[in-house]
Amino acid sequence: MNQHFDAIIVGGGMVGSALAAALGQGGYSVALVESGSEPGAIEDDAFDLRVSSLNLAAQRLLESVGAWAHIPAERRCIFRHIHAWDIHGHGETHFDAEALGLDDFGSFVENRVIRRALWRCLASLPGVEPICRTRPLALITGSERVLVELDNGRMLSGSLVVGADGARSEIRELAGIDVDALDYGQRALIINVVTQRPQQDVSWQRFTPEGPQAMLPLPGPHASLVWYGEPKATRDREALSDEALRQAIEREFPARLGGLKEVTGRASFPIRRQHARHYTAPRLALVGDAAHVIHPLAGQGLNLGLQDVTALADLLTAAHTPQHGDLGAPGPLRRYAWQRRPQTLAMIAATEVFHRVFTGNAMLRSAGAAGLAVAERLGPAKQFMMRRALGLQ
Ligand SMILES: Cc1cc2nc3c(=O)[nH]c(=O)nc-3n(C[C@H](O)[C@H](O)[C@H](O)COP(=O)(O)OP(=O)(O)OC[C@H]3O[C@@H](n4cnc5c(N)ncnc54)[C@H](O)[C@@H]3O)c2cc1C
Numbered sequence: 121m122n123q124h125f126d127a128i129i130v131g132g133g134m135v136g137s138a139l140a141a142a143l144g145q146g147g148y149s150v151a152l153v154e155s156g157s158e159p160g161a162i163e164d165d166a167f168d169l170r171v172s173s174l175n176l177a178a179q180r181l182l183e184s185v186g187a188w189a190h191i192p193a194e195r196r197c198i199f200r201h202i203h204a205w206d207i208h209g210h211g212e213t214h215f216d217a218e219a220l221g222l223d224d225f226g227s228f229v230e231n232r233v234i235r236r237a238l239w240r241c242l243a244s245l246p247g248v249e250p251i252c253r254t255r256p257l258a259l260i261t262g263s264e265r266v267l268v269e270l271d272n273g274r275m276l277s278g279s280l281v282v283g284a285d286g287a288r289s290e291i292r293e294l295a296g297i298d299v300d301a302l303d304y305g306q307r308a309l310i311i312n313v314v315t316q317r318p319q320q321d322v323s324w325q326r327f328t329p330e331g332p333q334a335m336l337p338l339p340g341p342h343a344s345l346v347w348y349g350e351p352k353a354t355r356d357r358e359a360l361s362d363e364a365l366r367q368a369i370e371r372e373f374p375a376r377l378g379g380l381k382e383v384t385g386r387a388s389f390p391i392r393r394q395h396a397r398h399y400t401a402p403r404l405a406l407v408g409d410a411a412h413v414i415h416p417l418a419g420q421g422l423n424l425g426l427q428d429v430t431a432l433a434d435l436l437t438a439a440h441t442p443q444h445g446d447l448g449a450p451g452p453l454r455r456y457a458w459q460r461r462p463q464t465l466a467m468i469a470a471t472e473v474f475h476r477v478f479t480g481n482a483m484l485r486s487a488g489a490a491g492l493a494v495a496e497r498l499g500p501a502k503q504f505m506m507r508r509a510l511g512l513q
Contacts, residue, residue: 136284
């Protein structure tokens with residue numbers, strides 16, 4: 121007889137493990153299937169290249185499942201100011217936490233630190249069984265349960281299966297859900313640096329016709345720079361020596377970055393957008409990058425994924441008790457899709473506007489700069505935009 125779970129979550133990244141923690145805490149039985157390994161302890165002091173801004177809603181979710189306490193203060197960087205401007209200096213906008221009555225806007229944390237913190241929570245939840253180094257081969261959906269056949273020979277039975285297996289989701293494919301995708305023809309070069317300036321609590325972004333240049337602060341005098349550009353130019357920069365790259369950044373980045381002591385790491389990623397045509401199917405839901413991948417210029421991809429987790433967990437736990445519930449029943453899944461798809465579409469549209477306007481022709485760019493200048497003067501609109509980005513709207 122196959123073991124039965126209330127939910128089978130495929131993908132133990134930040135989003136899948138957050139959902140496993142939320143459902144596990146609610147008393148539900150959960151299988152968490154991960155093709156990689158369980159995250160190990162972080163023993164080195166160096167900062168990893170993959171870093172995310174966690175907004176206040178994301179932070180609340182991590183607090184509620186107990187993961188926030190496992191993120192050491194020395195590995196997160198609080199930011200209180202956000203500045204954005206265009207390269208020609210025609211438009212500029214500033215957001216300050218204090219003006220919104222907030223202590224801060226959130227924190228920058230390495231992805232591996234967030235994931236490790238979540239998995240530490242899972243270890244104390246008896247209802248959650250992590251199953252690592254295996255992936256699904258087949259999905260068989262019946263009227264009362266769904267079967268997931270794994271490539272380690274195990275067959276799992278669940279009331280609900282959740283695809284949290286990232287942009288190339290196999291669960292999405294097995295369920296036959298198509299995506300709308302667009303390649304922006306850009307790459308993002310992520311560069312970890314040590315700055316001559318001390319610890320900063322501002323995140324800034326300058327728009328150039330080639331793409332944005334951004335500074336995300338990390339603890340101490342560390343920072344993660346993101347340099348968007350045309351793929352060939354980005355690959356060429358990526359291939360520079362540490363010293364040549366340091367000099368190129370000092371030459372090309374805004375003067376406010378100040379001098380750099382050293383470049384400590386770099387990697388580049390293609391920039392794509394992708395949106396699943398459906399977030400649900402019978403006894404199935406998609407969350408995180410399996411459902412949507414957005415341009416990272418707004419730093420909202422993970423935040424959206426964690427909002428999916430909050431919405432899905434709230435809807436499921438409100439509708440079913442652990443002992444007497446069918447997590448795969450259609451009502452809450454339908455409501456999940458109704459809630460989340462429009463939110464994601466709004467975020468896609470916003471990032472799309474920024475991308476198109478600032479990499480478009482001179483007329484569009486000057487309209488974009490004027491837009492930033494207008495946003496700066498429209499207090500309530502600015503507050504509305506910011507509350508949305510913080511996940512508070
Ligand atoms: C350059 C860049 C910068 C970004 N910056 C930010 C930011 O500042 N803020 C922000 O909010 N977002 C940011 N994002 C987006 C963010 O990184 C992603 O949205 C987030 O990592 C998605 O998490 P996920 O758990 O959904 O997917 P993933 O992180 O892709 O995790 C998927 C998990 O599933 C596992 N898996 C895959 N396939 C299978 C399978 N078949 N079976 C079992 N397991 C499987 C993988 O091993 C992995 O553990 C950025 C993205 C990029 C590219």
